[in-house]
Amino acid sequence: MERDPLLDHEYDGIREYDNPTPGWWHLIFLGTVVFGLFYVIFWDLNPSTPTMHERHASATVHHLQLKFAGIGELQPDAPTIVAFMHNEEYLPIGRAVFKANCVSCHGNDGQGLVGPNLTDDAWKNVKAIEDIATVVANGAAGGAMPAWGRRLHPNEVVLVSSYVATLRGSKPGMAKQAEGDVIGPWPAFTPEGE
Structure with a gap:
């Protein structure tokens, strides 16, 4: 029985055989390439395959x-914003x-x-409740408030406007001093069917 040849170097008393890699390893490597x-x-x-950005946008x-x-499709008008202020869903x-x-600008x-x-x-840029949606969509103060109309779905603009309207009258700690003009109360909510 013929012994496998040993390499001529040794590490910590360990010597290794000079065996070639098996042929099937080469086939797997070439197949992978x-x-x-x-x-x-x-x-x-491939130009017909959608890019990652296109797949994300589609999803x-x-x-x-x-x-x-x-x-x-929600309309950014006063009745819609007021109605969704009271919509728990x-x-x-x-x-x-x-x-x-x-939250990075307006706080949590x-x-x-x-x-x-x-x-x-x-409020600085709002005189009526529907102005909240306008400010969210178009921005304000020469770019200090960015326009979110191209980044958010129109329904998200209305829903975030409704949420912002619910914040009025809350008493958070460490609130910033009032800025802008005092405005009247939001319109009253009338549930559908009444």
């Missing part, structure tokens, strides 16, 4: 369609949009940080 080439050509270089549209299927969506996009409870306090009766 060929598969990788076809994968890159088909997936990354976002689908998700928003499912989320807003029950309410359709959709108000949490407005709260989530606020927490994701607005709307108390105001670099942005104005949203809990008092003095």
